[in-house]
Amino acid sequence: MSNNQRIKVLVSVIGLDGHFTGAEIVSRYLMDAGMEVVYLGIYQTPEMIVSAAIQENVDVIGISSHAANYEQINLLMELMKKNNFSVPVMCGGSIPPQDAEALIKKGVSKIFLPHSTSESIVDYIVSIVKK
Amino acid sequence: MVDSIVEKIVNGDVRTAAKLIGDIDNRVPGTREILKALYKHTGNAYIIGITGAPGAGKSTLVDEMVRDLRLQGKTVGVLAVDPTSPLSGGAILGDRVRMQRHSLDEGVFIRSLATRGQFGGLTQSTRSVIDVFDAMGKDYIIVETVGVGQDEIDIAKSAHTTVIVVVPGMGDHIQAIKAGIFEVGDIFVINKSDRSDANKTLHDFKAMIDITRKRSTNGGWEPPILMAEAVNNKGIVELLIEIEKHRKTRKALSPESIIHNKKAIAQLELIDMMKIRLVEEVLNHITNSLEFKECLDCIVDGTKDPYSACDELLSAKLPDGLQQS
Ligand SMILES: Nc1nc2c(ncn2[C@@H]2O[C@H](COP(=O)(O)OP(=O)(O)O)[C@@H](O)[C@H]2O)c(=O)[nH]1
Ligand SMILES: [Mg+2]
Numbered sequence: 001m002s003n004n005q006r007i008k009v010l011v012s013v014i015g016l017d018g019h020f021t022g023a024e025i026v027s028r029y030l031m032d033a034g035m036e037v038v039y040l041g042i043y044q045t046p047e048m049i050v051s052a053a054i055q056e057n058v059d060v061i062g063i064s065s066h067a068a069n070y071e072q073i074n075l076l077m078e079l080m081k082k083n084n085f086s087v088p089v090m091c092g093g094s095i096p097p098q099d100a101e102a103l104i105k106k107g108v109s110k111i112f113l114p115h116s117t118s119e120s121i122v123d124y125i126v127s128i129v130k131k
Numbered sequence: 132m133v134d135s136i137v138e139k140i141v142n143g144d145v146r147t148a149a150k151l152i153g154d155i156d157n158r159v160p161g162t163r164e165i166l167k168a169l170y171k172h173t174g175n176a177y178i179i180g181i182t183g184a185p186g187a188g189k190s191t192l193v194d195e196m197v198r199d200l201r202l203q204g205k206t207v208g209v210l211a212v213d214p215t216s217p218l219s220g221g222a223i224l225g226d227r228v229r230m231q232r233h234s235l236d237e238g239v240f241i242r243s244l245a246t247r248g249q250f251g252g253l254t255q256s257t258r259s260v261i262d263v264f265d266a267m268g269k270d271y272i273i274v275e276t277v278g279v280g281q282d283e284i285d286i287a288k289s290a291h292t293t294v295i296v297v298v299p300g301m302g303d304h305i306q307a308i309k310a311g312i313f314e315v316g317d318i319f320v321i322n323k324s325d326r327s328d329a330n331k332t333l334h335d336f337k338a339m340i341d342i343t344r345k346r347s348t349n350g351g352w353e354p355p356i357l358m359a360e361a362v363n364n365k366g367i368v369e370l371l372i373e374i375e376k377h378r379k380t381r382k383a384l385s386p387e388s389i390i391h392n393k394k395a396i397a398q399l400e401l402i403d404m405m406k407i408r409l410v411e412e413v414l415n416h417i418t419n420s421l422e423f424k425e426c427l428d429c430i431v432d433g434t435k436d437p438y439s440a441c442d443e444l445l446s447a448k449l450p451d452g453l454q455q456s
Contacts, residue, residue, distance in 0.1 A: 006247070008153070031223050033221060039225045039228060041228035041231070047234075048231065051235055052241075054146055057150055
């Protein structure tokens, strides 16, 4: 890796969900780990997220979800497929096990529950980007 | 390979451009060849620099400007540059939060960039990204930078119109003088003029600009000072009108002074380009060497002083001709 290379991560809250604290804290973790975070904020639709991810050429998408709006995440996965655009999507939040399983089936690469450590998130991103 | 990439970019292909910008930023080998081929397709966009302290309202202002430009049917590229954390090398690029409404508009391409470059080099990536947007055929390119360092001032020099954004109070004017923004600013915007101390700031600025004007002549252009409230969409129309006026003033310069200006900018950019390549290549060469690591260890365990380490590394690693200066 040249010393000019950085992992670029898009962090966003999806749909009608105003909980931005988690997304902001994770953004901060990732910055402290030397990553570049494109932070989109709240109330993002799947279309907005995909468009931003393409323009920003990110390596990973991180979605924060605290409002049980998994349908939006499903739509995001479908939209990416439709656009032939594939980067790993990870989700963080209080997501019940059966919903988490359904999301993984939809192609979400990893779910982080609220108690996840910053190291586990950072390590995971590094491992999938290096692949 | 190069040809097909260039063709796609000239046809406005977003993904190809986005990928190229990433490669530029990561200094991926081979990128320069594409930039070389792309260069002849540049020179048509109008480049606006927006600079000012963090939180001054630059992104909010850019968002409103883009909206107005889109209503005029113009296409826009936005390059939003935020500082890299010197400790971690990471960054949070949050400018898109204020520009959400444009995210589905195909006539707008927004790209965030971190300053990166431990050896400087904001200028180089930024300049190259501007070229990519330009080759894509964007009518306007707006570059948002945090106006604190020399790099940002240099960026201002390659914009056609540089807008300096300040906010009332906070001793910003002092900071401004230090950074030399009065020399580079073509238009000054006092944003957040909904605040009560806005008029005092206006007075301070008028005085400062009068002093600066006595020292430099900008082809007869007198930098206007505008009041704005970006969050309330106030002052944006006026700003775009002033930008258009400045554009016309630049165009109306005598042929000699246009060539003179072009030469001055070309010189700046060429020197900058060489400086970055030289520093980057030489430093990479040295810092990747075994000797460098040995020197570091010696300094840490106290067996060598940094002055000697510096001399030894340079004389071992630089070609002969470069050592005596
Ligand atoms: N009171 C007031 N706040 C503003 C104005 N323009 C922007 N802001 C707010 O200032 C904050 C920083 O704005 P932002 O555009 O992100 O600033 P930047 O860091 O310079 O890009 C945001 O909370 C904006 O809503 C204004 O005219 N008046
Ligand atoms: Mg900003």
